[in-house]
Amino acid sequence: xxxxxxxxREPESRMPTGDLGPFRKIDRRTFLVRGAAAAGVAASAxxxxxxxxxxxxxxxxxxxxxxxxxxxxxxxxxEQPVMxxxxxxxxxxxxxxxxxxxxxxxxxxxxxxSGLHNIRSHSGTPDxxxxxxxxxxxxxxxxxxxxxxxxLWRYPMTTRIYFLExxxxxxxxxxxxxxxxxxxxxxxxxxxxxxxxxxLRMLLEEAxxxxxxxxxxxxxxxxxxxxxxxxxxxALDDALIALYQNGERLRPEQGYPVRLLLPGWExxxxxxxxxxxxxxxxxxxxxxxxxxxxxxxxxxxxxxxTFEMGVKSVITRPSSTMKLPRxxxxxxxxxAWSGAGRVxxxxxxxxxxxxxxxxxLHGEERPKALVRFRLPWEWKGQxxxxxxRATDEKGNVQPARKVWQARYSPDNRFHNNSIVSWSADxxxxxxxxxA
Amino acid sequence: MFTxxxxxxxxxxxxxxxxxxxxxxxxxAPAFGEPVSAAEIARWDxxxxxxxxxxxxxxGSVKQxxxxxxxxxxxxxxxxxxxxxxxxxxxxIDSLATGKPLRTVGSYWPYATTLFDYTxxxxxxxxxxxxxxxxxxAVTAYVLYLNGIIGESAVxxxxxxxQVKMPNRDGFVNVSK
Numbered sequence: 371x372x373x374x375x376x377x378x379r380e381p382e383s384r385m386p387t388g389d390l391g392p393f394r395k396i397d398r399r400t401f402l403v404r405g406a407a408a409a410g411v412a413a414s415a416x417x418x419x420x421x422x423x424x425x426x427x428x429x430x431x432x433x434x435x436x437x438x439x440x441x442x443x444x445x446x447x448x449e450q451p452v453m454x455x456x457x458x459x460x461x462x463x464x465x466x467x468x469x470x471x472x473x474x475x476x477x478x479x480x481x482x483x484s485g486l487h488n489i490r491s492h493s494g495t496p497d498x499x500x501x502x503x504x505x506x507x508x509x510x511x512x513x514x515x516x517x518x519x520x521x522l523w524r525y526p527m528t529t530r531i532y533f534l535e536x537x538x539x540x541x542x543x544x545x546x547x548x549x550x551x552x553x554x555x556x557x558x559x560x561x562x563x564x565x566x567x568x569x570l571r572m573l574l575e576e577a578x579x580x581x582x583x584x585x586x587x588x589x590x591x592x593x594x595x596x597x598x599x600x601x602x603x604x605a606l607d608d609a610l611i612a613l614y615q616n617g618e619r620l621r622p623e624q625g626y627p628v629r630l631l632l633p634g635w636e637x638x639x640x641x642x643x644x645x646x647x648x649x650x651x652x653x654x655x656x657x658x659x660x661x662x663x664x665x666x667x668x669x670x671x672x673x674x675x676t677f678e679m680g681v682k683s684v685i686t687r688p689s690s691t692m693k694l695p696r697x698x699x700x701x702x703x704x705x706a707w708s709g710a711g712r713v714x715x716x717x718x719x720x721x722x723x724x725x726x727x728x729x730x731l732h733g734e735e736r737p738k739a740l741v742r743f744r745l746p747w748e749w750k751g752q753x754x755x756x757x758x759r760a761t762d763e764k765g766n767v768q769p770a771r772k773v774w775q776a777r778y779s780p781d782n783r784f785h786n787n788s789i790v791s792w793s794a795d796x797x798x799x800x801x802x803x804x805a
Numbered sequence: 806m807f808t809x810x811x812x813x814x815x816x817x818x819x820x821x822x823x824x825x826x827x828x829x830x831x832x833x834a835p836a837f838g839e840p841v842s843a844a845e846i847a848r849w850d851x852x853x854x855x856x857x858x859x860x861x862x863x864x865g866s867v868k869q870x871x872x873x874x875x876x877x878x879x880x881x882x883x884x885x886x887x888x889x890x891x892x893x894x895x896x897x898i899d900s901l902a903t904g905k906p907l908r909t910v911g912s913y914w915p916y917a918t919t920l921f922d923y924t925x926x927x928x929x930x931x932x933x934x935x936x937x938x939x940x941x942x943a944v945t946a947y948v949l950y951l952n953g954i955i956g957e958s959a960v961x962x963x964x965x966x967x968q969v970k971m972p973n974r975d976g977f978v979n980v981s982k
């Protein structure tokens with residue numbers, strides 16, 4: 371085509387007459403005979419120039435017609451190893467009791483794909499028919515109300531990006547020896563989504579909240595009827611009756627058809643499969659706010675109602691179990707978040723905390739959402755210890771591991787927001803270390 | 806399918822609709838909740854606070870609870886509530902300040918009402934909401950007895966359960982704002 375165009379632009383008189391390429395003296399009949407007799411030779415002969423697409427670059431998938439449409443897209447088959455890390459403490463006895471941790475080591479940006487969102491469930495995922503599911507709002511209100519899903523879907527909606535973190539996240543890094551598993555298996559009981567739903571305040575106002583109501587009991591429709599008590603101030607502040615996640619209706623594992631969402635607070639309180647809200651004078655002292663999700667101290671007392679998730683960060687790339695193939699340039703990439711509001715700063719150290727550099731932040735304008743931080747790094751092939759340290763807008767600074775541990779009983783397994791350390795050996799192996 | 810012409814018409818209609826209704830126009834607050842009767846609320850309301858408000862009629866003894874426990878709880882929580890594979894329910898009293906604390910109903914839970922509440926709403930794990938109120942009271946009594954909190958002849962009901970003083974009742978520091 372290029373040749374033809376060039377020729378066309380040239381004046382008639384200057385048009386070359388003696389060079390029309392190898393076809394010049396070949397009539398149609400001759401060409402056919404040659405082709406049939408010497409197809410194999412054609413490719414190596416002058417014939418190939420402009421004559422055959424077979425020699426052009428092009429992988430097998432460029433030479434066959436592509437797959438048809440699918441109703442719901444799936445990741446590439448080559449990305450199949452990107453899976454949640456599943457923890458089932460009771461095994462087959464209670465296969466839905468436990469957690470599935472987000473593979474943060476394989477993800478970038480700040481939004482967790484819905485299918486890779488972390489899951490923490492106490493009695494499995496219920497199979498809820500939205501036509502039958504209802505939400506009851508009662509207790510210390512003027513007008514107890516029952517909401518169908520059709521009703522909830524009609525309300526004005528709010529859309530926000532928030533992280534959700536189980537307060538047991540990173541508890542696997544509290545065992546005596548550092549586990550050599552991917553970052554997500556340690557710190558992936560965490561995810562970040564765009565949530566759309568009805569401000570809880572709107573429903574409380576409709577029901578006529580009474581002044582003596584100071585707490586709200588929230589209960590799920592799972593077979594554990596998981597329940598938590600929530601201070602009314604939070605319910606009237608930024609609490610959301612979430613109906614959509616990342617643009618589509620909630621996934622069953624995330625509370626379909628309706629969940630509570632309490633931005634920045636421990637994930638257990640964002641009750642999934644929400645079926646009941648009861649306004650009360652005091653906390654109900656449910657099993658999950660007494661026997662669990664309380665923080666045991668060295669003196670045997672325990673902190674109760676520690677709702678806000680502490681400021682925290684973790685380097686996701688490079689991270690535990692990865693390998694640096696050669697010395698040279700690497701981008702250190704990670705995530706940071708704070709239940710208190712915005713992340714203001716993330717510092718990165720490559721020498722075990724001896725010196726720190728400020729990372730570039732992405733998304734720091736959003737409170738209670740994941741922030742992506744990045745920093746270029748020249749690895750010289752020497753042993754290194756990588757750490758990140760986040761600071762939020764309230765001035766909270768992510769604590770060192772030993773500082774955090776000193777606050778609690780050695781058996782406390784909640785709210786571990788301490789600094790995470792990865793070592794790089796001289797051979798490029800990246801390991802989980804306690805530093 | 807939209808023709809280009811129809812697309813233009815639709816876009817123009819959307820624009821004029823925006824112009825016709827300023828965003829400041831007052832809109833009545835939506836109210837889509839339906840009234841619900843006290844009788845219906847009672848069928849839903851299963852949460853029991855420390856006061857015991859909402860505890861149902863019925864009662865259960867330690868002796869009756871031992872039989873319920875053996876039949877429906879022991880497979881997961883072990884003989885005498887010692888645990889494995891599921892959580893231990895008994896023991897650990899005075900262990901909380903040690904390097905190896907054992908948190909059980911007896912050593913850690915601040916309120917006995919929570920034991921009734923949780924057993925009724927969630928247990929047995931594979932068949933929740935299957936126990937009678939008498940069975941829940943009885944197994945509650947048995948677990949409290951295993952921890953030495955009530956005597957062998959005790960009977961638990963709506964009146965006696967909130968009066969049970971748990972060993973770790975004062976073990977929590979409320980840090981909520």
